[in-house]
Every structure is written in C-alpha cells, then in structure tokens.
Amino acid sequence: MLEIKNVTKRYNMKKALDNVSLSIPQGELVGLFGENGAGKTTLMKCILGYTSYTGSITLDGERISHKNIGRIAFATSEHSFFPNLSPNGHAEFYASQFATFNRRRFDVLMDFFELPRGRAAKRLSTGQKNQFEVVLALSQGADYILMDEPFSGNDIFNREDFYKVLLGILGERETVLLSTHLIEEVSSFIGRAVLIHKGQITGDVSMSDLEDSGEGLVDYVKRAWNYRADRIARAIDELGEDS
Template sequence: MLEIKALKKIYYNTWGGVQALKGVDLKIGPGEIVGLFGENGAGKSTLLRSILRLQSFEGEILLDGERICRKNISRLSFATCEHSFFANLTPESHREFYRMHFGCFRDKRFEALMSFFELPLYKALKSFSTGQKNQFEVIMALCQGADYILMDEPFAGNDIFNREDFYKVLLGILEPGETIFLSTHLIEEVERFISRAVLLREGRVAGDITSLELEEQGRTLMDYVKETCGYRADRVGRALDRLTEGEEQL
C-alpha cells in the first residue's frame, strides 16, 4: 500500500513561493491501475517526483507502512516523458546496468517487450525516434521489477496505434501485485485501461473515483473530469463572439 499523507510542496523562487501541492492525501493499493489527471500545473509531476523522493516535500509518504528510503526505493519505478535513460547507451547496456542495480530485474519481460516493439538492442538511444524513446522508457519501468510503477506522461509523442498497443500489452503482462500510477492527459484513451481515476486541481485531490463507480453512475471519465475541474464549455464560444464583435466594429 502506498500512502500519501498531507503532502505539501512549495517551489521557492526570487519572488516568493509557489505552492504546487497543498495537502494531498491518497492511498493506492497493490494491483490498482490508477490514472492521475489534472490541468497543466495541477501538481501531477510534482506528486510523482515527491513519491520517488526526487525532491523535498512536507508530509509523509509510506510504502507498506515504511518511509521510502534506499532500502525500499527499488520497489518503485518511474517512466517520464523527460526520459531517465542514458542517451549514449544502448538498450543492452541499460539491461546490464539495471541487472547490476536492481536485483529483481525482469529479463524475460525485457526481451519480450523489446522484441514486440521491434526496438534494436545494440543501437544508442540517442538515435531512436521520440516514440521509440518513450517505448524504451516505459519498458525499463516495467522491467525493473518494481511493485509500484509510476508514469508521467509516458506516451507524449507516440502515435495512437502505438499507444493502443501499449495499453493492451500492459494489461496482458501486469502481474496481480503490480500497481500502475499513470499521469496523463489522454483521458478518453486510458478510460478502458484504468481501474481508478484521481483528479488533481490546484495542488489538491479534487476527485477520486473507481471505474466501477463511474460505470454505475453512467458517466464517462471525461464528463467526470470536466465536472470536477469546473470546465466551462461555453468559454470558447464567448471568446469567439467577443473577437468577432471586435472585428465587426472595425
């Protein structure tokens, strides 16, 4: 169980501080596939980076009752659109590196996924396309042998077919105890794939709902997100009207 208690994060700059997270409380159990949604700047990436202890924060993050430290950090893996691999190394060299540092590295899964996505083993990652780099980033997160796999916009830049493939493969290979915490803007795409949706708004959890609850309520995830985030559908129309009026006056 991953427990996040009263998580706060302030980014300080010359002019003061910006509070990115204003007290996030969240529990994610083993085997869940959780989608993390929210507008740009809602605090999604900050939340994921805090869980991984890549930045300082206030509050508490516990993994099965223990604070996240060197002892249990390998139970968490991370795939990010910023990419965390070494651009000059080949996938094969990454495999060796991961094997050396993560005792539970999933060799068979690595081979299967590399072959499924037809990624070359002996070519430096810097020569890969953006889509291939994203694929590799996710492959490494899935193969590290972690129980909790955190993903931050991992498919930014991949085409729709490629993303579809990935969702299917993910559902096919995940073991019952493996948990996915996926931050994305592709709400409609991941709707069928996730078991729960968490919405962040202005640094707070604005919504937390399971797919089953959504189904029972007869709502789509997109509707839920729009309602919870207070999306104003008429905003664009009004802005266009104002612009057109201005042109007419001229």
C-alpha cells in the same frame, strides 16, 4: 500500500501540491489526471524523493529511501537513462541493480516496440526513447510503476496496442500510476481515476462506481473541474464583436 499523507510542496511562494493525501494499494491501475501545472509530475517526484516536501510518503509503512526505492519504477518522458549505454547494456545494468528485474519481459517488450538493442540510447528517436523508458520501467520488477506522460510522441495505434499489452503483462500485485492528458484513451484500461487541480486532489473515483452511476470519465472530469462549456461561445462572440 503507497501512502501519501498531507503532502505540501512549494516552489518559492507558489504551492505546487496543497495538502495532498492518497492511498494506493497494490494491484491497481490508477489514472492521474490534471491540467498542465496541476501537480502531477511534482507528486511523482515527491513519491520518489526527488524533491523536498512537507507531510509523509511511505511504502508499506517505511519512508522511501535507496533501500526500498527499487520497489518503485519511473518512466518520466524526460528520458532518464544513460546516454551512451545501449538497451542491452541497460538490461544488464538493471539486472545488477534490481534483483527483481524481468529479463523475459524486457525482451518481449523490446521486440513488441521493435527497438534496436545495440545502439547507444542517445541515438534512439524521440518516440523510441519514450518507448524504451516504458520498457525499462515495466521490466524493473517494481511493485509500483509511475508513468508520467509516457506515450508522448507515439501515434494512437502504437498507444492502443501498448495499453492492451500493458493489461496483459501486469501481475496481480503490480500497480501503475499513470499520469496523462489522454483521458478518453485510457478510460477503458484504468480501474481508478484520481484528479488533481491546482495542487489539490479534486476527485478520486473507481471506474466501476463511475460505470454504475452512468457517467463517463470525461464528464466526471469536466464536472470536477467546473468546466465551463460556454466559455468557447463567449470567446467567439467577443472576437466577433471586435471584428
């Protein structure tokens, strides 16, 4: 269980996370949704201990340190790997660092994305770098896989295929926390949706509950964020008055 309790993070005077509490048991596919600057990335960085915060984050009751951080994988969309090392070199290095590294899954996903194996990682295209980061995160053998906008730069066909592969390969105890703007696209793949707005958790719902209520995920998100549909008409009206 990944337990986040009363986590607050400030950048200077601004609160990036405000008293966030969240429990994520193993085996869930969780969508983390929020506007730009809502605190999604900051929350993931706090989980990994990349930034300071107040409150507590534990993994099965233990503080996260380099001793248990191997249980968490991270696809950042910032291309966090070694520039001059090839994908195959990364696989060997990861295998030496993470006893759970899944070479078979790595090979299958590399073939799926048709990624070159011998080229230095810095020479991959932007889309390939994103894909490679996801491949590494999924192959690490981690219990918790954090993905922060992992599909930017990939076309919709690639993304849809990937969701299907993701559902097919994930083990029962593997958990994915997926941060993305593509709410509609992932709504049929996730089991739970967590909404974050201005650093606060504003919604947390299981997809089955949502389905029972008859409300779609996008409508739920709009309601939780007090989305004002009339603002478009108002803006157009105002522009019309000016001209």
